[in-house]
Amino acid sequence: MRLKARFAGPLSGRARPPGDKSISHRALIMGGLAHGRTEIGCLLNAADVQNTAAAVRRFGATVERGDGDTWVVTGAGGFSQPSETIDCGNSGTAARLLLGAASGYKLSARFDGDASLRKRPMNRVIAPLTQMGARFDAPNQRMPLIMHGGRLKGITYRSPVSSAQVKSAVLLAGLEADGETVLIEPERSRDHTERMLGVFGAAIDDVEIDGARHPRVRAGKLTGANIYVPGDPSSAAFPAAAALIVAKSEIRIEDVLVNPLRLGFYETLLEMGAKITYEERRDPIGEPIANLIVNASKLRGANPPARRAPAMIDEFPILAVVAAFAEGETRIVGAAELRVKESDRITMMVDGLRACGVDAEELPDGLVVRGHGPKSVRGGASIRTLGDHRVAMSFLVLGLASKEPVVVDDADMIATSFPGFADFMQGLGADIAAA
Ligand SMILES: O=C(O)C1=C[C@@H](OP(=O)(O)O)[C@@H](O)[C@H](O)C1
Numbered sequence: 001m002r003l004k005a006r007f008a009g010p011l012s013g014r015a016r017p018p019g020d021k022s023i024s025h026r027a028l029i030m031g032g033l034a035h036g037r038t039e040i041g042c043l044l045n046a047a048d049v050q051n052t053a054a055a056v057r058r059f060g061a062t063v064e065r066g067d068g069d070t071w072v073v074t075g076a077g078g079f080s081q082p083s084e085t086i087d088c089g090n091s092g093t094a095a096r097l098l099l100g101a102a103s104g105y106k107l108s109a110r111f112d113g114d115a116s117l118r119k120r121p122m123n124r125v126i127a128p129l130t131q132m133g134a135r136f137d138a139p140n141q142r143m144p145l146i147m148h149g150g151r152l153k154g155i156t157y158r159s160p161v162s163s164a165q166v167k168s169a170v171l172l173a174g175l176e177a178d179g180e181t182v183l184i185e186p187e188r189s190r191d192h193t194e195r196m197l198g199v200f201g202a203a204i205d206d207v208e209i210d211g212a213r214h215p216r217v218r219a220g221k222l223t224g225a226n227i228y229v230p231g232d233p234s235s236a237a238f239p240a241a242a243a244l245i246v247a248k249s250e251i252r253i254e255d256v257l258v259n260p261l262r263l264g265f266y267e268t269l270l271e272m273g274a275k276i277t278y279e280e281r282r283d284p285i286g287e288p289i290a291n292l293i294v295n296a297s298k299l300r301g302a303n304p305p306a307r308r309a310p311a312m313i314d315e316f317p318i319l320a321v322v323a324a325f326a327e328g329e330t331r332i333v334g335a336a337e338l339r340v341k342e343s344d345r346i347t348m349m350v351d352g353l354r355a356c357g358v359d360a361e362e363l364p365d366g367l368v369v370r371g372h373g374p375k376s377v378r379g380g381a382s383i384r385t386l387g388d389h390r391v392a393m394s395f396l397v398l399g400l401a402s403k404e405p406v407v408v409d410d411a412d413m414i415a416t417s418f419p420g421f422a423d424f425m426q427g428l429g430a431d432i433a434a435a
């Protein structure tokens with residue numbers, strides 16, 4: 001479906017974004033691996049997460065909807081041979097975490113995904129899992145592929161990329177591996193797997209190597225747990241950005257995960273002069289939560305350091321849009337990973353921004369946006385999204401503050417991470433509707 005966004009005055013009100021996607025995937029997978037019952041409150045009910053739920057069922061667990069947004073997983077204490085293909089749809093997280101989780105069991109599983117996922121690199125998990133003892137039939141190191149699991153040995157793996165998906169695959173495999181498994185990455189990526197493994201009773205801690213701390217897991221069984229999924233800061237980034245760039249807006253985004261390893265976008269916005277405050281910080285579940293109050297702001301360009309990239313990897317598309325409404329240059333570097341997401345998000349954002357009249361340029365590992373302040377962006381383009389949910393939401397937000405409306409050619413994929421996005425934004429006063 002095509003959606004159109006146009007300026008309709010300030011945003012106001014309060015809303016809770018849908019549950020965090022990363023935590024939702026992990027809760028289902030660990031619940032499926034565990035012995036007994038896991039109750040998950042406020043699970044993100046989106047396509048990516050439903051693919052993980054379907055996969056966990058194929059590996060032998062029961063996943064049922066309870067009351068409201070609560071889901072109940074009953075694990076059999078490990079994965080068993082699936083009788084059908086594990087279809088990961090559009091989700092890199094589902095694919096890579098499930099490959100790791102299943103690799104320590106005596107089974108052979110065929111994994112596949114949609115056209116976008118079939119293009120994404122899987123060698124980053126195939127390599128460490130092969131070192132641990134799994135085998136792969138994987139022409140081109142991409143989906144579709146067959147994974148043969150079995151007896152694994154623990155390794156210390158130095159990942160060339162800071163990727164929570166790689167880290168999680170290796171740590172989940174480590175639950176069934178002899179000895180200990182340690183994951184070293186250049187910059188620490190989101191640590192939800194480490195935190196949640198502790199909640200499920202795994203033997204997980206940190207080990208110091210060369211002056212830095214890295215996660216280590218030993219073999220052991222998981223026990224069902226109660227998990228609460230806070231609002232997704234990566235989804236909250238879209239209404240937050242809209243409130244910043246639409247004059248006179250003030251919104252409150254409630255119950256948002258504020259894990260420091262997810263806050264690079266918000267940190268960068270503060271450096272740009274954004275008026276964002278955190279209230280009611282709390283930590284009921286081993287993950288910090290707060291409400292965000294966001295006011296329209298006069299922004300200046302920023303140079304977020306490359307080491308911050310893992311903490312804002314999914315927010316670069318919307319940061320590029322915000323940068324177009326700031327005064328001065330924003331230079332994004334250290335973000336080459338954007339080229340292997342649902343689309344090449346560097347090219348997609350630069351092409352779309354230029355079509356909207358913004359001065360933007362590609363770098364091999366990022367992009368440069370030269371902004372000229374709040375009223376400077378023309379818009380007026382029809383944006384090609386190649387089915388990338390974050391590209392689609394980013395340009396719809398741009399259309400809320402540009403002089404002319406913006407159309408995105410295919411908004412259906414937004415449901416992979418933020419179901420009800422248009423309704424959510426309309427509830428805050430935005431004009432986003434079918435084109
Ligand atoms: O582990 C996760 O839940 C995720 C990790 C990130 O990917 P990488 O690990 O490839 O950086 C991120 O882009 C993705 O949306 C979710």
Ligand SMILES: C=C(OP(=O)(O)O)C(=O)O
Nearest residue numbers: 090091092093094314341
């Ligand atoms: C990159 C993303 O997800 P995944 O890797 O799970 O497809 C995303 O949600 O932006």
